[in-house]
Amino acid sequence: MATVRIPTPLRPHAGGQDRVETAGATVGEILANLGTAFPTLRERLFDGEELRRFVNVYLNNEDIRYLDDLATPVAENDEVSIIPAVAGG
Amino acid sequence: MPAPPHDPLERYSRQVRFPSLGQAGQRALLASKVTLCGCGALGTVLANHLARAGVGNLRIIDRDFIETHNLQRQILFNEQDVRDNLPKAEAAVRKLRSINSTIQIEPVVTDIDHTNVLDLVGDADLILDGTDNFETRYLINDAAIKLGKPWVYGGVIGSEGQTMTIVPGKTPCLRCLIETAPPPGMTPTCETAGVLGPAVAVIASLEAVEAIKLLTGANDALNRDLIMIDIWDWTFRQLKVAGLLGKIDCPCCKHRRFEWLEGGMGSHTTTLCGRNAVQVAARRPEPLNFAELSQRLEPLGEVRHNAFMLRFATEGYEFTIFPDGRAIIKGTNDIAKARTLYAQFVGS
Missing domain, CATH: 3.30.310.10 (TATA-Binding Protein)
Incomplete structure (x- = not known):
């Protein structure tokens, strides 16, 4: 199974975990399964079926928007990261 | 041994000896103009580095005044500044002039908005982000792309931060990276998540070194990634963002629609x-x-x-x-x- 890395601000919506092992053959499937397990996390990531526009998702270190978006295939041992916008300063 | 009075580069000798900078680099720094947007946590660290490094012309803009809870991380301010009710830009410039009296430093106490941003950055070689909000960052991004000026984004919360160097036409811009700002309530604030001084110092220092590279023409050494650092759990990541350039249907850098500059976005x-x-x-x-x-x-x-x-x-x-x-x-x-x-x- 692939690992999803959960950023600090979203960990309360993922049972406090920083990494969640999640099944799925694509980034979209993995995030859907993650959202089923953690419904309030899903709300933070998705607006309907679309990823919220201030949430970026990386497969390993690549932005999925220049890969195949949610259809990007994911292999065993790949890492999916949710990257929030950081505003402070 | 005291510096010979005829050598204006002597005070910078330790960085001039760094081979990638050298005398030519130092002269470029002294001839350069930088606009620093925001002089809080990130901004004071940035201003401190740049003034000491000899950036010849520094404009420091901030809308805010100093409060006691700023002193934990905003390194140019002290308790007397709080008692004196000084605006941040003014207090920062007073400190910086006592650090380096040989450069030009201009304080501007104002809120950066669509009516003044082009004037504030128009004569700068480089724009630096010391702000704490996306509204101002999108304005800076619009102005930078429109005028073809590089800028460096930085953001910090808790123990983590991000930075990215934006060179118009050569890298993705901020709106390629983050199309819209998170609405209030969707992300933690400084109040809910707090912020550590060292996290700010790390991100601002990375921004400062990118500034030095940009001002001295060391473009090959620039950061091309979105850098993410968490100083609490020791994660350092370089996320590849170069592929976003041209791939994203960006209203700003692809279609040159400057929605923030036109004043249609954001609240006053x-x-x-x-x-x-x-x-x-x-x-x-x-x-x-x-x-x-x-x-x-x-x-x-x-x-x-x-x-x-x-x-x-x-x-x-x-x-x-x-x-x-x-x-x-x-x-x-x-x-x-x-x-x-x-x-x-x-x-x-």
């Missing part, structure tokens, strides 16, 4: 992150007459003023009013209430 009255305060932006053509205004307010509450700001406390609210008419009203997060209070006590 804003709640301030984690402060139970609202900023009311009501720019006036003439500076406010503080003497007159304090006379008017004296019967209604406690008033004091200096050349930079007027403080007025009444009914559980505290107003900080700047000469350009802008005010920060503490004691509410309600924008409509703040506008009403402003109209009641300052006038529209």
